[in-house]
Amino acid sequence: MQTKAMRQRLDFAVGAFVLFAAVAVVFIALRAANLTSISADGGYLVKVRFDNIGSLVTRSPVKSAGVRVGRVKEINFINDEFVAEATLVIDKPYLFPIDSIFSIVSSNLLGGQYISIEPGSEEENVPENSTVHGNSAIVLEHLISKFLFDKAGE
Incomplete structure (x- = not known):
């Protein structure tokens, strides 16, 4: 009991x-x-325009040297220029030179992507609410089709 x-x-x-x-x-x-x-604290906003964002989604990380320095807040299509615009929230302690390179890279083989920032060498930093151009995502399907068409043409 x-x-x-x-x-x-x-x-x-x-x-x-x-x-x-x-x-x-x-x-x-x-x-x-x-x-x-x-x-x-929210950080500061930077808009980056890409010709192709691949499978980038909102809340994807923004990294520099492998360290998360922000997030993708939203993604929009700019109809006048036919480009995608990703609005990034960069955490406040991180500042990047104005000539930094913003690229979309793959984080794994399953297709997850994030934005990588390669710092430049200028003394002036990317201002808040500015718009910069980035390097588009490499789409695996485009590479495969280009390879196949090149081989078929031989």
């Missing part, structure tokens, strides 16, 4: 385990959605 005190301890242990499991599930969901590292 179980006493009332033993039953209460068992109920408490089971409740604590269920609560811990719920917190773990929420953390994993936030981590999978890239929401665990949103900074409170």
Whole structure:
């Protein structure tokens, strides 16, 4: 027979385990959605225009030297120029020279992409709310079709 005190301890242990499991599930969901590292200070906005963004999505990381320095806030199509424009939120402590190179690169073989910033050498930094041009994503399908057409032409 179980006493009332033993039953209460068992109920408490089971409740604590269920609560811990719920917190773990929420953390994993936030981590999978890239929401665990949103900074409170907001950072500053930079708009980057690309001819092709590939599979870049909002909330994709912005990295420099492999370190996350910001996020993609939104992606829009500029109808007048027929280009895509990614609005980046760069965290406040990070400043990049005005001649920095913004490129879309693949993070893994499954197609995940992020924006890489290669710092330039100018003394002037990229101003807040400025628009710069970036290097477009390399689309694997285009490379394969170009290779096949080149081989077929031989």
